[in-house]
Amino acid sequence: MSDPAVETQVLDRYECLACGYAYEPDAGDSKYQIAPGTPFTELPSNWRCPVCDAKTSQFQNIGPTGKSSGFQENLSYGLGVNKLTPTQKNLLIFGGLGLGFLLFMSLYGLQ
Numbered sequence: 001m002s003d004p005a006v007e008t009q010v011l012d013r014y015e016c017l018a019c020g021y022a023y024e025p026d027a028g029d030s031k032y033q034i035a036p037g038t039p040f041t042e043l044p045s046n047w048r049c050p051v052c053d054a055k056t057s058q059f060q061n062i063g064p065t066g067k068s069s070g071f072q073e074n075l076s077y078g079l080g081v082n083k084l085t086p087t088q089k090n091l092l093i094f095g096g097l098g099l100g101f102l103l104f105m106s107l108y109g110l111q
């Protein structure tokens with residue numbers, strides 16, 4: 001007798017917000033003698049991040065293994081607003097300087 005609901009259960013991983021260590025439920029944690037297959041939520045209360053000793057409250061659920069959150073991929077998008085070439089930037093800078101110089105000279109000439 002086996003329970004298929006248990007066998008197909010995918011355990012969530014939890015990532016340490018302090019150091020980036022990810023607890024893998026499938027692997028357990030040898031430092032604290034946590035058996036493989038132990039969910040993060042069933043870790044003993046004295047369990048700490050094996051890397052930086054952060055408490056379990058410092059961990060966030062990052063989902064099951066192999067499932068990307070998609071957050072990292074989205075970081076590179078949305079930054080395409082300012083795509084001026086160096087030449088265009090120089091034109092803007094020197095054009096602005098030249099305009100300021102002309103303005104200055106015209107004011108100077110009025111005196």
Ligand SMILES: [Zn+2]
Binds near residue numbers: 019021
């Ligand atoms: Zn940590």
